[in-house]
Amino acid sequence: MLYFMAVQHDGSPQPTDDELQVMFDRVGRVNDEMQSAGIWVFAGGLGPPDDSTVVRVTDGRTTITDGPFAETKEQLGGFWVIRVPDLDAALAWAGKCTEACGAPVEVRPFDEASQD
Template sequence: MDESRPQPSAEEMDAMFARVGAVNDEMKAQGVWVFAGGLLPSDSATVVRVEGGSTTMTDGPFAETKEQLGGFYVLELENLDEALAWAERTAEACGAPIEVRPFDGIA
């Protein structure tokens, strides 16, 4: 999400939530949904660093950037093509860019 842009109106948010909810329901129906969640704005973040045995905590976000992570999905899919297809549908539903990354193993 781009936190520098004006927030959508209540009506726009309701419409977006309805579109996203429909995509979420379809993910669940197809058995690919594992977990999803929204995040509070980046100014609520705290960055914890440990360097040389010393811990520092500073107000976030971790990196200064125009776009911030607004939420995430965890899906269990067969391949990148499936992930990109869901990302396309989700990006259209929420009206925001979607970054796709595979897990590097699950602990």
């Protein structure tokens, strides 16, 4: 099954460059482990929510606005897509990911139509 593992960024102050490097190294090791295990599909980090652009269509009219759609403290900061046999396996990997990146990780299965 495919699982989306979303890193939740809560808007806390940005870590120092040294702290970021340590986090990047830990995440790199988990990414390498996922690739070696054959479960890696795709992953990526995202820029800050303030750099986002939202596109909407209402009554046939397209509008484009700056910033995140939802005004909330938690925003998507990055993600992994993995292919594992079940939720228990996805949760085990999410535990490694949250430890590596130092942020909560939400695990969500892809719907049945998205599975290969």
